[in-house]
Amino acid sequence: MLVDQRRQQLLEVVRSRGFASLPELVEELQVSESTIRRDLDHLEESGVAKRTHGGVFYAGPRPRLPDFDERDPAQWDKKRLIAQRAVKLIEDGDTLLLDGGSTTYEVARLLVGRPLQVVTNSLPVANLFAAHKNSDLVLLGGYVYPRTGVTLGPHANEMLARLNVRRTVLSVAGINERGFYNSNLLLVETERAMMRAGEETIVVADSTKFGHQSLAHLAPLKDVQHLVVDNEIAPQWRTKL
Amino acid sequence: MLVDQRRQQLLEVVRSRGFASLPELVEELQVSESTIRRDLDHLEESGVAKRTHGGVFYAGPRPRLPDFDERDPAQWDKKRLIAQRAVKLIEDGDTLLLDGGSTTYEVARLLVGRPLQVVTNSLPVANLFAAHKNSDLVLLGGYVYPRTGVTLGPHANEMLARLNVRRTVLSVAGINERGFYNSNLLLVETERAMMRAGEETIVVADSTKFGHQSLAHLAPLKDVQHLVVDNEIAPQWRTKL
């Protein structure tokens, strides 16, 4: 059947460009506008593309992980601010270890393009640096935790035991006077290995994390050299640090 | 300046969704259509977004690796056909090892959603499986080779030495009577480790690879159990296999 072949071709065009206008597609496939429209209806029905006024954009399985961007926009601004402060602590030429939290991801976004050696266990972070010439990228191996796209487990930890970096940047889920917490036991174990691999640890966290603890204890306060937060932090904490 | 902040916000919305319609943006940012239009003009001028009839889509630095899709479309159809044949060799529940070639990538695309345990050293392939519930994913660690987004080097090889899989799927750059070839010495070394880790090796290659050799010898013909090719293969080869 010629129909399916054309639709396949259509989908490929859309997928490769991300977006295609209707006249473009008419020109490219050499069929009438009506046909294109009908094909697009089918593609939309099957969920792999979305129509808009004037064209379609690809909506199929993207090579993309947890969309950090979909979260509460209020936290989002905070995270951006924190990230902006955190990157000031990082110098060109540094060897860096980045973990997989959403705030760390923002830090990574700001670092793309700078001359760095980056080690990470986060697939989204790796994607940021992978195509860039200025930075070297080392990926930690291991089992990929589906929800956040980070590698965990013994493979990652063993690999970390053989690495040495200048600075480690970590996200946490909770902070109280006894130290830092995260919500996943395997993750905490990998993060501890990350701290051991780095000379200096930078923790990034927004103010909502303060006073909460979480499932797994990561490290006492004294083991972290820098803590970057937003300015809505309660005074009681400010004085403690 | 409030303007820049709004444009930043605008860009973030566009980036996170891939595409946004004009009315959507008006609603979201609570400014007039005219303002949105003007902002979009600026964003387009700076090259990070592209306008279309009815909206904008993101065109900035994508967290995306070498786009296999941009290649010669003629080879492309071949690769898809090869991939379709290759997936028939793979059973649900298999433990699979996938490397990072463009044909392997097509195989991976067809496998997404099936219940499998996947091990890979390819970032693009990992992105396909990372968010999917049906399959487990293990990523090989190591230095990320920028051009293709695969992990190579001693870390990857050591990790492979401790893994066992049912089937290994490899791409190659050349095939002749002495065996299989690829273009990168580190890559070949990792691929040899992959073959050792798997009980059965499947090589996927289009007909243009036949008769050519490449920089590094990978393995003799007899070490590979299945070879999947397209149907434009010369008769002299067909008889040999």
Add this chain to the structure above:
DNA sequence: CATGTTACGATAGAATTCTTTCATAAGATG
């Protein structure tokens, strides 16, 4: 070979979006 199905292109009128222009407001600048 009559009949039903599906694919295709064309077209008209409705709906949406785009461009251009104008008026106002808010800051800079001297």
Add this chain to the structure above:
DNA sequence: CATCTTATGAAAGAATTCTATCGTAACATG
């Protein structure tokens, strides 16, 4: 404080796209 620049919202007419409908052609089916 007058003046200039920049940002903003509103609106009209032009341009584009969308929806719905029709007639034709290709093909399968009985």
